[in-house]
Amino acid sequence: MVVVTAAAAGGSTKVGNVTGRLRRGQTKRAWRRCVILRSMRKESARNAFYAQSGGVSAVINASACGVIETALRSRRIGKVLAGRDGIVGALTEDLIDVGRESRATIRGLKYTPAGAFGSARFKLKGIDENRAEYERLIEVFRAHNIGYFFYNGGNDSMDTALKVSQLGASLGFPITCVGVPKTVDNDLPHTDCCPGFGSVAKYIAVSTREAALDVASMARTSTRVFVLEVMGRHAGWIAAAGGLAGKSPAEAPHIILFPEVPFEQQRFLERVRATVETHGYCVIVASEGVAYADGKFLADAGTRDAFGHTQLGGVAPMLANMVREAHGYKYHWAVADYLQRAARHIGSKVDVEQAYAVGRAAVELALKGVNAVMPIIVRRAQRPYRWSIGHVPLAEVANKEKKVPREYIREDGFGITAPCRRYLEPLIAGEAYPPYRDGLPDYVRIKGVSVRRKLKDEFKL
Amino acid sequence: MVVVTAAAAGGSTKVGNVTGRLRRGQTKRAWRRCVILRSMRKESARNAFYAQSGGVSAVINASACGVIETALRSRRIGKVLAGRDGIVGALTEDLIDVGRESRATIRGLKYTPAGAFGSARFKLKGIDENRAEYERLIEVFRAHNIGYFFYNGGNDSMDTALKVSQLGASLGFPITCVGVPKTVDNDLPHTDCCPGFGSVAKYIAVSTREAALDVASMARTSTRVFVLEVMGRHAGWIAAAGGLAGKSPAEAPHIILFPEVPFEQQRFLERVRATVETHGYCVIVASEGVAYADGKFLADAGTRDAFGHTQLGGVAPMLANMVREAHGYKYHWAVADYLQRAARHIGSKVDVEQAYAVGRAAVELALKGVNAVMPIIVRRAQRPYRWSIGHVPLAEVANKEKKVPREYIREDGFGITAPCRRYLEPLIAGEAYPPYRDGLPDYVRIKGVSVRRKLKDEFKL
Numbered sequence: 001m002v003v004v005t006a007a008a009a010g011g012s013t014k015v016g017n018v019t020g021r022l023r024r025g026q027t028k029r030a031w032r033r034c035v036i037l038r039s040m041r042k043e044s045a046r047n048a049f050y051a052q053s054g055g056v057s058a059v060i061n062a063s064a065c066g067v068i069e070t071a072l073r074s075r076r077i078g079k080v081l082a083g084r085d086g087i088v089g090a091l092t093e094d095l096i097d098v099g100r101e102s103r104a105t106i107r108g109l110k111y112t113p114a115g116a117f118g119s120a121r122f123k124l125k126g127i128d129e130n131r132a133e134y135e136r137l138i139e140v141f142r143a144h145n146i147g148y149f150f151y152n153g154g155n156d157s158m159d160t161a162l163k164v165s166q167l168g169a170s171l172g173f174p175i176t177c178v179g180v181p182k183t184v185d186n187d188l189p190h191t192d193c194c195p196g197f198g199s200v201a202k203y204i205a206v207s208t209r210e211a212a213l214d215v216a217s218m219a220r221t222s223t224r225v226f227v228l229e230v231m232g233r234h235a236g237w238i239a240a241a242g243g244l245a246g247k248s249p250a251e252a253p254h255i256i257l258f259p260e261v262p263f264e265q266q267r268f269l270e271r272v273r274a275t276v277e278t279h280g281y282c283v284i285v286a287s288e289g290v291a292y293a294d295g296k297f298l299a300d301a302g303t304r305d306a307f308g309h310t311q312l313g314g315v316a317p318m319l320a321n322m323v324r325e326a327h328g329y330k331y332h333w334a335v336a337d338y339l340q341r342a343a344r345h346i347g348s349k350v351d352v353e354q355a356y357a358v359g360r361a362a363v364e365l366a367l368k369g370v371n372a373v374m375p376i377i378v379r380r381a382q383r384p385y386r387w388s389i390g391h392v393p394l395a396e397v398a399n400k401e402k403k404v405p406r407e408y409i410r411e412d413g414f415g416i417t418a419p420c421r422r423y424l425e426p427l428i429a430g431e432a433y434p435p436y437r438d439g440l441p442d443y444v445r446i447k448g449v450s451v452r453r454k455l456k457d458e459f460k461l
Numbered sequence: 462m463v464v465v466t467a468a469a470a471g472g473s474t475k476v477g478n479v480t481g482r483l484r485r486g487q488t489k490r491a492w493r494r495c496v497i498l499r500s501m502r503k504e505s506a507r508n509a510f511y512a513q514s515g516g517v518s519a520v521i522n523a524s525a526c527g528v529i530e531t532a533l534r535s536r537r538i539g540k541v542l543a544g545r546d547g548i549v550g551a552l553t554e555d556l557i558d559v560g561r562e563s564r565a566t567i568r569g570l571k572y573t574p575a576g577a578f579g580s581a582r583f584k585l586k587g588i589d590e591n592r593a594e595y596e597r598l599i600e601v602f603r604a605h606n607i608g609y610f611f612y613n614g615g616n617d618s619m620d621t622a623l624k625v626s627q628l629g630a631s632l633g634f635p636i637t638c639v640g641v642p643k644t645v646d647n648d649l650p651h652t653d654c655c656p657g658f659g660s661v662a663k664y665i666a667v668s669t670r671e672a673a674l675d676v677a678s679m680a681r682t683s684t685r686v687f688v689l690e691v692m693g694r695h696a697g698w699i700a701a702a703g704g705l706a707g708k709s710p711a712e713a714p715h716i717i718l719f720p721e722v723p724f725e726q727q728r729f730l731e732r733v734r735a736t737v738e739t740h741g742y743c744v745i746v747a748s749e750g751v752a753y754a755d756g757k758f759l760a761d762a763g764t765r766d767a768f769g770h771t772q773l774g775g776v777a778p779m780l781a782n783m784v785r786e787a788h789g790y791k792y793h794w795a796v797a798d799y800l801q802r803a804a805r806h807i808g809s810k811v812d813v814e815q816a817y818a819v820g821r822a823a824v825e826l827a828l829k830g831v832n833a834v835m836p837i838i839v840r841r842a843q844r845p846y847r848w849s850i851g852h853v854p855l856a857e858v859a860n861k862e863k864k865v866p867r868e869y870i871r872e873d874g875f876g877i878t879a880p881c882r883r884y885l886e887p888l889i890a891g892e893a894y895p896p897y898r899d900g901l902p903d904y905v906r907i908k909g910v911s912v913r914r915k916l917k918d919e920f921k922l
Contacts, residue, residue, distance in 0.1 A: 056678050058671075085681040113671050115678030122682050205901055210519075210574050210803035213904065217517050217576030220546040221583050226799060244901065314778075316796075335777075337795035338687060342671035346806055348900065428900035439809065439889035440666055440705065443674065 045076050046147025048363070050098070051083035051090060052119040052182075053153030053160065057196030058203075058344040059355035060152055060182045061109040061116045066359020067150050067180065068098055068106050076367055081144060081451055086120030087151075087160060091133065091461060093140050093453050100449040108444030110356060111434035113344035116446050119153075122461070124160045127170055136459050137164065138173040143454040148176050148366045152359075154183035154194070158374060159398035165372035178362040179374035179394050182355070184341045186237035189402045190392045191376035193427050195358055196341070198351025201241030202428035203343040204230050204285070207336065208245035212252030212283045215332070219281035224329040225272060226283050228253075229316035230336060233289035233297075236260050236404045238340070242285030243416035244424055252283035254414075257319075259289030260404050261413040263298060268319075269326045271414060276329060286315050345441050349430025354387065361389040385426035506537050507608025509824070511559070512544035512551065513580040513643075514614030514621065518657030519664075519805040520816035521613055521643045522570040522577045527820020528611050528641065529559055529567050537828055542605060542912055547581030548612075548621060552594060552922060554601050554914050561910040569905030571817060572895035574805035577907050580614075583922070585621045588631055597920050598625065599634040604915040609637050609827045613820075615644035615655070619835060620859035626833035639823040640835035640855050643816075645802045647698035650863045651853045652837035654888050656819055657802070659812025662702030663889035664804040665691050665746070668797065669706035673713030673744045676793070680742035686733060686784050687744050688794040689714075690777035692801060694750035694758075697721050697865045699801070703746030704877035705885055713744035715875075718780075720750035721865050722874040724759060729780075730787045732875060737790060747776050806902050810891025815848065822850045846887035 048071045052060055064082075071077045080098040083089030089096070096117055098106075109116055127134050140146075151161040158179045165177035181188050186197035208228060215226045232238040236258030246252050254275040257263065275282035291297045299315045316333035324331055354377050361375035373391040380386040408420035416424075434441040509532045513521055525543075532538045541559040544550030550557070557578055559567075570577055588595050601607075612622040619640045626638035642649050647658035669689060676687045693699040697719030707713050715736040718724065736743040752758045760776045777794035785792055815838050822836035834852040841847040869881035877885075895902040 052678070056675055088681060112674070114674035117678075118681060119678050120682040121679070202900060206806050207800045207804070209901060209904070210805060211799040213573070213575035214517055214799045214803040217513070217578075217580050218582070220549060220579060221581040228800075317775075317778075332798050333796070334798035334800050335794070335796045336800065337793050338672040338675045339668045339689075339795050339797065339800075342675040343668070344671060345667050425899055430900065431894070431897055433892070433894070436892060438886055439663055439891065440670060443670070 045078040047078040047145050048080045048148035048150060049083065049090065049141065049146045050080060050117070050150045051086045051152065052115040052117055053086045053151060053157035054119060054121060054182070055154075055184065055341065056113070056115040056119050057182055057184050057341050058113040058199040058347050059195055059352050060119075061112045061114070062352050062355035063152050063180050063182060063195060063359035064116060065106060065109040066356040067152070067363055068109070070360045070363035071148075072099070074363065074367060077148060077363070078145065081146065082117040084448065084450075085118035086122065087124065088120045088122055088461065089118070090140055091136055091459050093143070093455050093459070095144065095451040096446070097449050097451045101446050105444045105446055110352065111344060111347075111432070111441075112443040113342045116444070117448075123156050124163055127163060127166065134163070134167060134171060138167060138171055139455060141173065141175060144451065146175070150178055150180055150362050150366070152180040152182050154181075154185065155188060155397065155399055155401060158188070158394050161374075162372060162394040162398045165394060176366045176369065176371050177394075178366045178370070179397070180358055180362045181374055181376065184238065185232050185235050187235040187401045187403065188397055189400045190397055192379040192387065193354070193377050195351060195355035197237060198348035198354070198427040199343065199346070200231070200238055200340050201244070201424060202348040202351070203340050203346050204228075204238055204241045204336070205244035205428055206346055208242045208253050208283065208285055211334065212245060215281050215283055216252070222330060223332045224276050224281045225320065225323050225331040226281070227316040227320045227331065227333040228283075228285050228336065229288055229314050229334070230285060231340060232259065232287045234259055234401055234403065236287045236289070239285050239287040240404055240408065240416050240420055241424055241428070244421065244428065249415055250279065253285045254279065254282050255284045256415055257284065257286040257290045258404060258409060258413070259287045259291060260406075261409060262293035263290050264293075265322065269323065272323055273327055276327070284319065286319055288315055290315050344434055344443070347432045348428045349432040350385070350427055352432040357389055361391070365391060382422060382426075385429065506539040508539040508606050509541045509609035509611060510544065510551065510602065510605075510607045511541060511578070511611045512547045512613065513576040513578055514547045514612060514618035515580060515582060515643070516615075516645065516802065517574070517576040517580050518643055518645050518802050519574040519660040519808050520656055520813050521580075522573045522575070523813050523816035524613050524641050524643060524656055524820035525577060526567060526570040527817040528613070528824055529570075531821045531824040532609075533560070535824065535828060538609060538824070539606065542607065543578040545909065545911075546579035547583060548585065549581045549583055549922065550579070551601055552597055552920050554604070554916050554920070556605060556912040557907070558910050558912045562907050566905045566907055571813065572805060572808075572893070572902075573904040574803045577905070578909075584617050585624055588624060588627065595624070595628060595632060599628060599632055600916060602634065602636060605912065607636070611639055611641055611823050611827070613641040613643050615642075615646065616649060616858065616860055616862060619649070619855050622835075623833060623855040623859045626855060637827045637830065637832050638855075639827045639831070640858070641819055641823045642835055642837065645699065646693050646696050648696040648862045648864065649858055650861045651858055653840040653848065654815070654838050656812060656816035658698060659809035659815070659888040660804065660807070661692070661699055661801050662705070662885060663809040663812070664801050664807050665689075665699055665702045665797070666705035666889055667807055669703045669714050669744065669746055672795065673706060676742050676744055677713070683791060684793045685737050685742045685790040686781065686792040687742070688777040688781045688792065689744075689746050690749055690775050690794070690796045691746060692797075693720065693748045695720055695862055695864065697748045697750070700746050700748040701865055701869065701877050701881055702885055702889070705882065705889065710876055711740065714746045715740065715743050716745045717876055718745065718747040718751045719865060719870060719874070720748045720752060721867075722870060723754035724751050725754075726783065730784065733784050734788055737788070745780065747780055749776055751776050805895055805904070808893045809889045810893040811846070811888055813893040818850055822852070826852055843883060843887075846890065
C-alpha cells in the first residue's frame with residue numbers, strides 16, 4: 001500500500017518517498033494518482049540488480065548511468081538496486097537503493113570516473129564447486145524480488161554473469177542476466193572495442209605526444225631516452241594506442257613494446273641506439289606485460305634489491321636501466337598506473353557514448369526477455385565512423401581474450417600498422433570534458449543509501 | 462635594401478619575405494610603402510634574442526608567445542632570433558629566425574607544451590672562471606646585432622641572465638637583459654608563483670582526485686594503498702598541490718610527503734595503517750625529494766639490485782614496498798614524471814595567462830631600458846583572485862629557492878593547511894584546452910629556419 005502525504009507547498013508535491021514538480025496544467029491530485037499507479041505497477045514488477053566488477057575505468061559509471069536511467073524509466077522494472085562493491089554486495093546483502101539518488105547524481109555518473117558503487121575483484125567459482133555462493137545469491141535475489149541482473153565487467157566478470165544466468169536452469173530461480181562490457185584492456189572478443197578502452201587510449205596517446213615534446217626539447221643536453229609504462233598485461237591494445245601520438249615511424253613513440261611480441265634485448269637496444277643517433281632522442285611505450293620468448297615477464301625477472309626484496313620497479317625502470325647500462329644515455333621513465341584508467345578529464349567522447357549505450361542496451365535486451373547475452377559495439381563504417389549496438393551470448397565472451405592481431409603490429413614488432421591506426425583513431429575521437437569547480441573536475445558521489453536487510457544470517461566470503 | 466616583388470593575386474600581397482593582406486581601403490602600393498618603412502625602421506633597430514632554459518613546462522611556450530608577439534609588434538626591436546636549444550644555440554651561433562614562422566604558429570605556442578625552440582641544461586660559469594664563453598656570446602650578439610636578451614628559465618637560468626646583463630659593465634658590450642620566470646617547481650622567490658607551476662599543480666590535483674576514486678572503489682577486495690610520486694626535489698609545492706584533490710583530512714590524499722618535512726618511517730607507517738583502518742584505503746602523494754632527517758633522499762637510499770645496480774625505482778615504489786613489508790596491504794604506485802610537466806591538455810587558464818603576461822612584460826621592460834630584472838606575479842586580491850605584473854632585480858632571484866613555508870604544512874607534517882589551500886586554489890583555476898584534431902591536441906611545431914651564420918669559427922661547448 002502506498003501512503004499518500006499532503007502535498008508540500010510551493011508547487012512541489014509528495015507521495016510516499018516521491019517528491020516531484022507538477023507539469024503545466026496538472027493538478028496535484030492528478031499527479032498523485034499518476035505516481036500511485038506507477039508505483040503499483042512498479043511494485044508488481046521485479047527489481048533490477050546492477051553491479052560493477054573488476055578493475056574500473058573512466059567510463060564504467062557512464063554504463064551505470066545508461067543502465068539506471070533506462071531501468072528507472074521502465075514500467076516493467078521495479079526498483080534499481082546496486083551491489084555495494086560489486087557481487088560482494090549481493091553475497092553480503094549490502095545493497096544500495098539507487099532510487100534514493102538524485103537525478104543530478106545519476107546524470108553526473110556519465111562524467112565521473114571509477115566505480116561509484118564500488119567494484120570487486122571476486123570471481124565466483126563454478127556452480128558445482130561452490131554451490132553455497134549461488135544459493136546465497138538466490139536467497140538475496142528472492143528476498144529483494146530481483147529478476148534482472150546487470151553485471152558490468154570484463155572477461156572474468158562475463159563468466160560470473162554466465163553462471164548467474166544459469167541459475168534458472170540449475171537451481172530453479174529464473175533471472176534475466178545481461179552483461180555490460182567494460183575493460184580498459186580492450187580484450188573482449190566479438191565486440192569491436194570495449195567501453196573504457198577509448199578513454200585510456202586517448203590518455204596514453206595524448207600523454208605520449210606531450211612527453212615526447214618534452215624529451216625532444218631537452219635531448220641535446222639532457223634526457224635522450226624516455227620510457228612510458230602502460231597497462232595491458234596480456235593484450236597490447238593500450239600500448240598500441242601510444243602509437244597514435246605520432247604519424248610516422250620518425251615521430252615519437254619510436255618504439256612500442258607489445259606483450260604479443262617476444263622481447264629480444266639486443267634488438268631492442270640496437271633500435272634505441274639507432275633511434276637516438278638518427279633523431280637525437282628515443283621515446284618508448286612499453287606494455288607492463290612485455291615478456292621474453294619463454295613467457296617470463298620482464299617485470300618478474302627475479303631481480304632483487306640488497307635486502308633480498310623482489311625488484312620494486314615495473315617494466316619502465318627496468319628498460320631504462322638496461323638502456324643506461326648499454327649506451328649510457330640519460331633517461332627518464334614514467335608509470336601511469338591508475339592515472340591512465342581513471343583519467344576521465346581527458347575521456348574520449350566516442351567512448352563515453354558507447355559506454356552509456358551498452359548500459360542502456362543491456363536493460364532493453366533484458367526487457368525483451370533476452371537472457372545470458374552481452375551488448376557489443378558493431379563498427380558500421382570507417383570514415384566517417386559509425387557504430388551500432390549488437391549482442392552476443394555470454395558463453396562466447398566469458399574467459400576469452402582478444403589480443404592485438406599480427407597485422408596490426410609493424411613487421412619489425414616495434415610499432416603499429418596503418419590498419420591498426422584506422423582501427424584505433426575513431427575510438428579516441430572527440431572530447432567529453434567533465435564540469436569543473438574551483439579548478440577541479442566536479443565529479444559526483446552517490447549517497448549510497450542502504451536497502452534494509454531482509455535476511456538474518458551473515459554470509460562469510 | 463628591401464626587394465619589392467609584384468603583389469600576388471587575390472588580395473594577398475608581398476614585399477620581400479613579408480606576405481600580408483590589404484586592409485579595407487588600403488591600396489597595394491600603400492601597403493608596400495608601409496612594410497618598407499617598417500622594415501627600414503626595423504633594420505636600424507637592434508635585434509632580440511630569446512632562449513628557453515632548464516626543464517620545460519606546459520606553458521613555457523606561452524611565455525615565448527608573449528615575448529615574440531610583443532617584440533614583433535615593436536618598432537624599436539628589429540628581428541627576433543631564438544637560440545636553438547637555449548643558450549647553447551647562442552654559443553654555437555645556431556639561431557632560429559622567428560620572423561619566418563607564421564603568425565598561426567606563433568599564436569599556437571600559447572597552447573603547445575614543452576620547449577618549441579629547444580631548451581638546455583647548461584649553466585654558464587662566472588665571468589672570471591670562463592671568460593671564453595662570455596666573449597663568444599658577445600661575438601655572436603655583435604655579429605647578429607643583438608641588443609635585447611630574454612632568458613626564460615628558473616633559478617639557475619636567472620643566474621645566467623644576471624651574468625649576461627653584466628656584459629656591458631664587464632666586457633663593454635651593452636645589452637638589455639630581462640629574465641622570464643619559468644619553473645614547475647614554483648621555487649623562485651619574490652614572485653607570488655611561477656608560470657608552469659599552476660598547470661602541473663592542476664594536473665597533480667586532478668590526477669590525485671581521479672586515482673583516489675579508483676582506489677576507493679576497489680579497496681574492499683583489492684588495492685588499499687596508492688602512492689603517486691611527483692616532481693619537486695627540494696621544494697614541495699607540487700606535492701602540496703596534490704592536497705587540493707580533497708577538501709578535508711578524511712578525503713584523499715590522506716598523506717602528503719614533503720621534502721621540507723624529514724621522513725620518519727615509523728610515523729609514516731603508523732599513519733598509513735590508521736588511515737586504512739579508518740577509511741578502508743590510503744592515498745599518498747610523495748615528492749621525489751622526500752628525505753630522511755640527515756638529508757639523504759629516500760630514492761638514493763643505496764638499495765641495489767642483485768647485479769649491484771643502484772635501485773631503479775623512485776620514491777613511489779620504495780614507499781609502496783615499505784608499506785607492504787610492514788602491513789601486507791596490496792598496493793599500486795605511479796610515477797608521473799614528464800607527463801606532469803608536459804600536460805598542456807589540462808593546463809591552468811590562470812597559468813597560461815600569467816606565462817604569456819611575463820613574456821610580454823619582459824619585452825616592455827626591456828623597451829623601457831630596464832636591465833637585469835625579472836617580471837614577477839603580484840597577488841592583488843584573494844577572492845576574487847586578482848594579479849598584476851611587477852619586477853625584481855635578477856640579483857635577488859638568481860640561485861635562490863623558495864620552499865613551502867611551515868605554516869602551509871599541517872602540524873602533523875602530512876597535509877596542507879587552510880592558508881596553503883587559499884594560496885594554491887587560484888593558481889589552478891580555469892581550463893585552457895588546446896584545439897584537437899583526430900582526437901589529439903593539435904600542437905604546433907616551428908619550422909625553425911636557421912639564421913645564416915656570420916662567424917667562421919666553431920665553438921666547442
